[in-house]
């Protein structure tokens with residue numbers, strides 16, 4: 001049987017919060033795979049991870065070498081983890097059935113922020129864990145559970161430091177990777193301020209947004225002279241994982257709204273691999289998430305690779321966006 005190496009420090013955290021058994025084993029398998037990805041990311045050109053893979057994924061996006069490498073590392077690790085029944089990945093056409101006896105389904109964006117790999121800006125892995133709803137062989141419907149059903153979610157940010165941030169609905173905790181490949185607790189509970197003066201959106205898409213989003217952003221840009229009565233600052237890293245980490249750390253609101261570039265897509269980001277896990281983290285930390293009409297965690301998924309509009313972060317701002325769309 002595959003033995004997951006255990007970091008003593010993470011182990012202590014799991015014990016303190018009564019996270020044990022299959023869930024612990026599943027999370028450790030994901031986390032250890034991310035440690036392996038981190039060691040490749042850290043070496044960049046020296047580990048051959050930069051550049052294009054020359055292939056595309058099911059969503060019509062060109063794959064970078066690191067998209068493929070990170071995906072393979074996670075899939076290989078989880079295939080050998082007996083608590084994992086099935087896997088769904090942004091980079092795989094279909095779900096992968098692994099151990100029939102397994103209790104959990106693991107969904108992930110193996111490498112978020114692909115456009116940043118080659119320019120040495122933060123990227124990350126985002127993961128979501130669901131319970132397998134029945135015994136027996138898997139169907140795609142088994143994965144199509146709403147975000148509230150997640151038993152755990154998190155990300156590993158390959159940034160200036162490699163950090164793990166996760167929740168098993170016990171609060172949101174942060175860990176930093178040391179030189180021995182161990183995650184050490186460095187943030188005991190992220191809490192998100194309800195208000196903020198910092199927003200994140202790709203402004204180059206402005207002309208494609210619908211009127212309510214145009215109005216909302218215009219209010220922010222008007223600053224102290226407008227109805228909001230304060231000046232806002234803007235950031236856009238183009239790695240959701242880095243934006244969410246900044247928001248958890250110092251507050252803010254992140255938006256990738258619906259736009260009219262491709263009317264067949266309700267948004268750019270993926271519900272199962274990006275929006276749901278990040279929304280769970282944000283809500284657990286006291287924030288809110290929405291697709292401008294409905295809480296993301298309440299959306300009934302209809303497809304593994306489904307896209308969604310995303311507005312998440314400080315409550316006051318997300319509620320304002322919802323109000324504009326009401």
Ligand code: AHG
Nearest residue numbers: 111112113114115202238239240241
């Ligand atoms: P991925 O690299 O997994 O395809 O995700 C990239 C996502 C997200 O991380 C980021 O917020 C957004 O795409 C950036 O999009 P733009 O390049 O359109 O700004």
Ligand code: MN
Nearest residue numbers: 109111112113
């Ligand atoms: Mn992504």
Ligand code: MN
Nearest residue numbers: 090109111112
């Ligand atoms: Mn990705």
